[in-house]
Amino acid sequence: MSFLSVSNVSKSFGGAAVVNDVSLEVARGEFFALLGPSGCGKTTLLRMIAGFETPDSGTIAIDSEAMNTVPPHLRPTNMVFQSYAIFPHLNVFDNIAYGLRKLKLSKDQLRARVEAMLATVRLEGLGARAADQLSGGQRQRVALARALVREPKILLLDEPLGALDKRLREAMQVELRAIQRKVGITFLLVTHDQEEALSLSDRVAVMHQGRILQIADPRILYERPNCREVADFIGEMNFFHATVREIAGVSATLNAGLLGLITLPTANLAPGIKADDHILLAIRPEHVRFAASGVAGDIAASTFLGERSHFHVRIAGRSEPVFVSGSAPPIGAVHLDFPPEKLIGLPT
């Protein structure tokens, strides 16, 4: 039995399905991300787990306890809000101590617990600071501390780094991961930032239009997306139309139009693809190579990025350019090589 279990949960607002038959399982201590563009339903799903929204159908269970009828204030979850929702009339100490009232701790116990949490999020000595005198990064830490101090079974994070500038965001990513390892609490992160999801999480669920497309660890998600939307959303990808000619054991032969006849490992095809299917062949820009022979093209645009550069290569018979990431190509006309073992087949 998994720790957080979401089964066939649906929710619609005014007739529009926002979350559509979503199921997922999260293990104890896992750092799990819900990734998707804005409006994909990820925040609604998070708010259903927190109890702020009620599923129209389906069940949510935490640690084998059904949560559907449990109000938010009795759930073993705590949330870091996107706006942080720091209580403006309380100082940092009182914000963090807010959720400890019911524990009826002695004054010293309360102080010790809050101070320890301040140290965890590296805000030592700022307990007396007023809420409106905090920087963005500090507000984020207070929100995190206020939720973590209650030792929830699951910490819910709604775009927690979205309001920070790029530098601070990267620093906080490292720290968030370190804090999660230290406290050992299950983290459920909602984000539209694929880099954030990939770099922080043990596993990622990619959501699109209310549905979960794929749940996998970041490497699998990048190397073996199971559909065009996931491939498109995670990093850059080139797509080519192709038809499966034959699947013979461990290798499959495809007619890939511009790329000619290609044989690749059957394992590179998404499950369910059969002979004669029209499919999409996908390849990452860094896997396309400049070579002495291959598909002829010329460079339409290039961006110098130091060690690697990005190139848009136009090839005959194709309207959009091929996106290539690599070191400097030979001058003039180029040839592109598409290593078959790096090509993956996806359903159209």
Place this chain on the structure above:
Amino acid sequence: MKSKSLLLYAFAYLAFLYVPVLVLPVFSFNDSQFIAFPLSGFTTRWYGALAGDSAMQHALGNSLKVGIITALLSTMLGLAAARAVTRYRLRGAGVALGFISLPLFIPDIVLGLSLLMLLGAVGLPRSLAAVVLGHLLVCVPFALTVLIARFEGFDKNLEEASADLGEDSWMTFWRITAPLMLPGITASLLLTFITSFDEFLVAFFLSGTEATLPIYIWGQLRFPERLPMVLALGAVILVASVVLVICAEYVRNLGVKNRVVGA
């Protein structure tokens, strides 16, 4: 040149606003029954008469009672309604708001008259309680307007965060909503109190034998010799209002420190 004439205009305008009001205290200290220049001498006897006028004090007591009860009730009702329309997706919220605000646009004389007929129809006596009911109609829209503005100014995530941190809706109200709404609640109490305190028409129709202060003052105008005492009463009310407004500003400034930040 242009700025000079604008300045002049500004001063003229302020004079128009405040000189009539200042006439009140000036003549309340004038040792003459007649309200005319030149002033004839300084006296506090009108204030003395005021202190000894039990009918006036009774009317003042009535007005304070009606004002305080109206302010508390309309602010409580306004708080509930304002929270409902700003925090929940309610069907028909707009229509309901419209109907609640409608009495603002009904002339008080129509309101007073129709309430009087209603009282007669159901066989209830005219009384201060009836005045409170009438004033509620007028004051709830004011309370609602002030409180909705304040509710819209604060992040509803704050209340959700409180629930998330283990507090039920009652404790969330006391620990988060009430302190953050305090400036709005204060403003609403003051506004509704003042509105009720100087309301004349509805009270005139509904008060029966118990006069409120405006009705008492209206009655005194029939006796020219009592006019200076009424001026003294006006001056006292003026000073009390100023003190009240200063207190309210003080509370509001406490609130500004807690200005809610959206993100």
